Amino acid sequence: MRRPLAALLIVLLAGGAWVSYAELWRHGGGRPVAWRDLSGRLGAAELPKPVFRHFRTRRSLEQYLAHAMPGRAPAVPGIDFGRDDALLVAIGARSSTGYSVRLVSVSEERSRIAARVRETAPSLGQRVEARVTYPYLLAAIPKSSKRVHFEWLGRP
Numbered sequence: 747m748r749r750p751l752a753a754l755l756i757v758l759l760a761g762g763a764w765v766s767y768a769e770l771w772r773h774g775g776g777r778p779v780a781w782r783d784l785s786g787r788l789g790a791a792e793l794p795k796p797v798f799r800h801f802r803t804r805r806s807l808e809q810y811l812a813h814a815m816p817g818r819a820p821a822v823p824g825i826d827f828g829r830d831d832a833l834l835v836a837i838g839a840r841s842s843t844g845y846s847v848r849l850v851s852v853s854e855e856r857s858r859i860a861a862r863v864r865e866t867a868p869s870l871g872q873r874v875e876a877r878v879t880y881p882y883l884l885a886a887i888p889k890s891s892k893r894v895h896f897e898w899l900g901r902p
Contacts, residue, residue, distance in 0.1 A: 776853035776860065781833075783849070784884045787823035791815065792880045793836035798863070800894035801832040810834070825886050833894065835863050836882035843875045844868025847883045850899060859892050864899040 793814055801807040804827050811819035825832055837847050850862040865881070868874045887894075 776855045779852040782886045788884045789820045797836040798896040799834045830886040833885045845881045847881045859894045862897045
């Protein structure tokens, strides 16, 4: 009877240690990362589906845009991919000009880059134009070998 109880205790302790490592140490130690919004320089991009992508090369970003918008992909703005990476976030089609997507913060943690993203919706009194829009954000961050983890915060 003692052996199964001891084995269960060991499994529970190992699971607790893993959770502590993953949440407290590996994803801890965050420090802010400077980023630049390049959305205005990309121009009109109609990305019909939600996108949360990290691009390490100009070619990969160009290929993605060409695939997402065949025949009408905008030119990629001047990003020095030797020094920077690009983040592309799109939320799909929306019904008016009052919607937008914004990068709340970018932080470098021990094992990843965490990008927190929020969608803003029009308020009741806000003047908007009723037409289909495709809100997106293109940002440049300093080059890193760490993976980017997007945290979708939704709407406030």
